[in-house]
Amino acid sequence: MRAPAISIKGRAFGDRVLLALVILLSLVMIAPVLWVIGLSLKENAELMANPNSVFQAPYTLKNYINTIGTSSVFVWVFNSIIVSGGLTLGTLILSSLAGYGFARLNFPGRNILFVIVLFGLAVPEQAVLVARHQIFSMLNFHNTYHGLILPGLSASFGVFLMTQYFKAIPKELDEAAMLDNASRFRTFWKVLLPLTVPAQATLGIFTFLGAWNDYLWPLISATKKDMYTLTVGMASTQTNFAQSEGIGFLMAQAVFAGAPILIVYLFFQKYIVTAVSGAAVR
Amino acid sequence: MDDRRATPRTVLPAASVRAASVDIYAPQWRNFIFVAPFLFFFTTLLLVPLFWGMWLSFHKADTFSSGNFVGFGNYVRLFHDKVFLQSVWNTFYFVLLTVPTLALIGLFLALCLNRRTRTAAVLRTLFFSSSVLSVTIVTLIWRIVFIPNVGLLSTIYGWFGATAPAFISDPSLAMIGIAIATVWWCIGLPMMLFLSALQQIPQDIYEAAALDNANRWQTLRSITLPSIKRTFVLVVIVQIVLQFQLFGQAWLMTRGGPNNLTKPIVLYIYDTAFRRWDLGMGAAASEVLFILILMAAMVQYLVTRNKAGQA
Numbered sequence: 001m002r003a004p005a006i007s008i009k010g011r012a013f014g015d016r017v018l019l020a021l022v023i024l025l026s027l028v029m030i031a032p033v034l035w036v037i038g039l040s041l042k043e044n045a046e047l048m049a050n051p052n053s054v055f056q057a058p059y060t061l062k063n064y065i066n067t068i069g070t071s072s073v074f075v076w077v078f079n080s081i082i083v084s085g086g087l088t089l090g091t092l093i094l095s096s097l098a099g100y101g102f103a104r105l106n107f108p109g110r111n112i113l114f115v116i117v118l119f120g121l122a123v124p125e126q127a128v129l130v131a132r133h134q135i136f137s138m139l140n141f142h143n144t145y146h147g148l149i150l151p152g153l154s155a156s157f158g159v160f161l162m163t164q165y166f167k168a169i170p171k172e173l174d175e176a177a178m179l180d181n182a183s184r185f186r187t188f189w190k191v192l193l194p195l196t197v198p199a200q201a202t203l204g205i206f207t208f209l210g211a212w213n214d215y216l217w218p219l220i221s222a223t224k225k226d227m228y229t230l231t232v233g234m235a236s237t238q239t240n241f242a243q244s245e246g247i248g249f250l251m252a253q254a255v256f257a258g259a260p261i262l263i264v265y266l267f268f269q270k271y272i273v274t275a276v277s278g279a280a281v282r
Numbered sequence: 283m284d285d286r287r288a289t290p291r292t293v294l295p296a297a298s299v300r301a302a303s304v305d306i307y308a309p310q311w312r313n314f315i316f317v318a319p320f321l322f323f324f325t326t327l328l329l330v331p332l333f334w335g336m337w338l339s340f341h342k343a344d345t346f347s348s349g350n351f352v353g354f355g356n357y358v359r360l361f362h363d364k365v366f367l368q369s370v371w372n373t374f375y376f377v378l379l380t381v382p383t384l385a386l387i388g389l390f391l392a393l394c395l396n397r398r399t400r401t402a403a404v405l406r407t408l409f410f411s412s413s414v415l416s417v418t419i420v421t422l423i424w425r426i427v428f429i430p431n432v433g434l435l436s437t438i439y440g441w442f443g444a445t446a447p448a449f450i451s452d453p454s455l456a457m458i459g460i461a462i463a464t465v466w467w468c469i470g471l472p473m474m475l476f477l478s479a480l481q482q483i484p485q486d487i488y489e490a491a492a493l494d495n496a497n498r499w500q501t502l503r504s505i506t507l508p509s510i511k512r513t514f515v516l517v518v519i520v521q522i523v524l525q526f527q528l529f530g531q532a533w534l535m536t537r538g539g540p541n542n543l544t545k546p547i548v549l550y551i552y553d554t555a556f557r558r559w560d561l562g563m564g565a566a567a568s569e570v571l572f573i574l575i576l577m578a579a580m581v582q583y584l585v586t587r588n589k590a591g592q593a
Contacts, residue, residue, distance in 0.1 A: 014498065022394050025387070026408055029466065032423045035434040039426065047432055052440075094320040101316030106309040113317065120328055122579040124527060126548050127572035130555045130565040131334035132327065134343075154327035159320055184313070213416035215530045216548070220556050234418040235534055238425075247432060250422065258419045265414045269407055272414065277474045 040064070040251035047247060063252035073256060075226055076233035082145055083218075083229055084211035087152040091207045092200055094153060099162025099196075100188045104174060114163070120156035125216065133220055143227045151217055152210075158203050161278075165199040166192065205268065206275040212261065230257055338565035349562075356566035366567060368542050369550040372457065376528055376546060379461040380468070381521045385514065387465065388472025393506070395473070396480045406477070410470030417467070417530030424463035425450065425535055450536055456544045460531050467531075468524070472517045479513035480506070512585065519582040526575055547571045 039047065041059040067073060101107075102114050132151060133142075141147035169192060177187040218229045228236065234257050237250065265272055339356055342349045360366050391409055395402045412420065427434040428449040439446040449459030483506065491501050529548040532538055538545030538553070545553075547567065555564025 018394050022391065022405060025391070026405055029408055029412065029469075032427045032434060032466070036423050036426055039432070052437065054437075094323065098317045098320035101313060105313035105316060107311060107313040107317075108309055110309070113321065116329075117321075117324060120324060122576055122583075123328060123332060124523075124572060124575045126527060126551060126568050127575075128328060128331035128335055128568075129551065130561055130568055131331035131338055133556070134338070134561060135331060135334070150323070151327055153320075153323040156324065156328075184316075188316075209414060213414075215417050216552075220552070231416045231418045234416075234422070238418075238422060238534065247426070251426065254419050254422045258415055261414050261416075262411060265411060266407070269410070273410060273470075273474055276413065276471060277478065 036251045036254055039248055040255050042248050044246055044248050063248040064256065066249055067252045067256050072225065072228070072233060073230070073253060076228050076230040077257075079145075079148075079222075079227060080212055080230040083148045084208050086145065086149045087211045088204050088208045090149065090153050091155070091158045092204055095158030095162045095203060096193060096196065096200070097188075098159045099164075099166050100192060102159065102163040103166035104171075104188075104192075105184065117156045117159055120154070121160065125151075129216070129220070136221065142221050143224045147221050148218055148227075148229065152207070152214075158207065161199060161203055162196065165196050169195055201271055202275040202278055205272055206278075209261075209272070209276070335565045335568060338562055339569050341562050343561040343565075344559050352562070356563045359563060360566050360570070365542050365545065366547075366550055369545045369547050370570075372542075372544060373526060373528065373546045376457060376461060376464075377522055377525045379458065380464050380525050381518060383461070383465050384468055384472050384521050385517050387469055388517065389476050389510075389514070391469070391473045392476030392480055393502070396477055406473070409473055412467050413470035415467070418534065420463060420467045421531055421534040424459070424466070428459055451540060453540045453543050456536050456540060460528075460535055460544055463535065464525070464528070464531055468521070472521065475513060475517050475520075476510065479510040483509045515585050516582070519578055519585065523575055523578045523582065526571070526578065547574075 035054070038054040040063050041061070042054060043058075043060055043062065046053050098117075102110065102117075136142055136147055141150070173191055173195075174187045177191045178184075182190070213231060214229070215231045215235070218232045219235075222228055222232060225233075225236070234253065237253060340351060340353060342352050342355070391405075395406050395409075426432070428446075430436050430446070430448065433446065435449070436446040447455055449455050449462070487505055487509075488501065491505055496504070527548055528546040529552065532544050532546050532549050533552070536544045538549050548571065551564050551567045551571065554560050554567060
């Protein structure tokens, strides 16, 4: 997909300069991560004596064993799975139903309602944060799973995406199904929904990733340690980030928390990239 | 399956097909049931809090009681609060540091990696990979880069016998440190947006340019860049909206310090509403942020709408 190669003097030199720059940038990307992995494999005392010892053996898995043994990281991972999974499932159900409704069915006030839902795309989380927190306090929703899941269900993006997707499906399909005397719900469930799997995947990945990495709402809603999600929990261990204590341990915890999502990314990167860039462009 | 569905259409007279489709698309109250579940959550968790927040911003309120009406009192206090004005300035400064950098590096990477080689594919994967990490991990990584003594930066400077700049504690460098971590974290999205724009440029224009003996710089300037102008604007606006919401990096790397110099608006809201429990004033600050973001979103809407109109 690039301009056809043409032989022009200096092209090879120019290419080499660009390549060098890109490699330099990729080193900036990768070096911090390697540094963190290196530190996570070292004894703390040795690091304190000489930071350059990262480059020499002995390496140890002690920090990882401590992470698995002593930290609450498993509880937080579990909470994150429940919250992200619940939010993803809920978003897929609500968005598919509403997307079908807005794209295919007619009801009084449909167009004005759709415009209001679109307006929701422009409302940032911070604009509703304070009031949402107060409402959830009154309902005693803080430090619960539903307290962490519910706010995400109000996001308009999924409805917008699914409406667009349903609109792109030829209407002849549902008309044929309706003539077969299928109900609206049956038409939706049996005929149209199976065709929206690519959009469901995009929306699902985008929602899951966003919920997994969300920080602000869990920070103010989950204040009890056993309700922390992974992001909040990890952040809480950084609070006393004294230089003298447990850097290797903190790094092992970071690798432990970051590795799964990076591995998932490597397997599903095509879908993840589509999901994230599609969401940005709308 | 398809055959079975297609048959009735061909057999039935045209009139009955039309009658059926009129029936399907007539407005009916019961169709509302499909959108009702979403609208319930949308109303209770977005619209109500939005207006509640506006209402709160005119009241003196704490956690459980919404107290007295104070009119524009909270807003007056807000604009007399040096820390708030500082946080507005900090946010703009941060946007100014990150957005052009993200757009230009993203464009550069997209131009270099827009080819079908294995190396380019691996590098694209690498540059996007940081985007899937959470803010907690990104800040942990960058604090360990910037930290004195065991930090990567101080180790590298140490090899040359130099002292690394104190990116977290030096007042004039702290925001730059946060900006560096943010660019590292967010570079994947602009690169991918530019890549997909580049791939939509028709190849025959490049072939024509090659026949005209245009060199690479001329091709870039008169074909590539004009074709992705709109994407450039889009990337800039998307990033402005995103970076305006800076919170996690500042909170986790510097706690807003030294001297509130890295405290952005969202951190001010968090501090005011959830640490000092001055909910009315926190709500007022969040309305100011909302208006700023709404303006950027309006521009984005106009840009994308024009794009759709032209296509």
